[in-house]
Amino acid sequence: QLKFVESGGGLVQPGGSLRLSCAASGFSWDYYGVAWFRQAPGKEREGIACHNTERPTIKYADSVKGRFIISRDNAKNTAYLQMNSLQPEDTAIYSCAAAGILDCTLDASQVLYWGQGNQVTVSS
Numbered sequence: 001q002l003k004f005v006e007s008g009g010g011l012v013q014p015g016g017s018l019r020l021s022c023a024a025s026g027f028s029w030d031y032y033g034v035a036w037f038r039q040a041p042g043k044e045r046e047g048i049a050c051h052n053t054e055r056p057t058i059k060y061a062d063s064v065k066g067r068f069i070i071s072r073d074n075a076k077n078t079a080y081l082q083m084n085s086l087q088p089e090d091t092a093i094y095s096c097a098a099a100g101i102l103d104c105t106l107d108a109s110q111v112l113y114w115g116q117g118n119q120v121t122v123s124s
Contacts, residue, residue: 002026002113004096009118012086016122020081022096022115029053033099034072034079037108038092038120046092047106049081050099057104064090086122093117 008020022034033052039045048061049070058070069082079096096115099105 002098004098004113004115006094006096006115006118009094009120011121011123013124014087014122016086017082017084018086018120020083020094020096020118020120022079022081024077024079024098027098028074029072029077029079029098030074031101032112033101033103033105034070035097035099035105035111036070036079036081036094037097037106037111038090038094039117040089040092043092045108047108050104050106051079052099052104053101055102059104059106061106083120086120088122090120091122092120094120 003025005023035050048064051070067085072079095117097111098113
């Protein structure tokens with residue numbers, strides 16, 4: 001059974017950093033593209049970062065570019081999202097997602113599997 005184990009969310013002050021992890025269980029990240037999405041209260045879900053496997057490609061939404069870093073450690077079967085310079089507007093539920101092996105997508109309609117989500121709150 002395919003499963004994600006997400007961790008690393010929580011409360012952080014503005015300007016701080018957090019690292020989200022998404023460990024794969026029952027499947028290998030070697031065969032999927034990974035993406036991170038977030039959804040803030042009252043807002044639509046937003047794709048913020050993706051990293052595929054074949055022909056490695058990385059993309060970021062403008063809202064996080066230069067502050068967030070997506071990475072993957074296939075040996076540990078884990079994907080990461082390093083979030084720096086966090087601001088209150090980054091407060092949201094963050095979810096990792098698996099897409100096709102060739103896909104680096106910020107489009108939720110192309111996601112094959114979703115993680116359960118992790119709350120990130122940026123507040124002083």
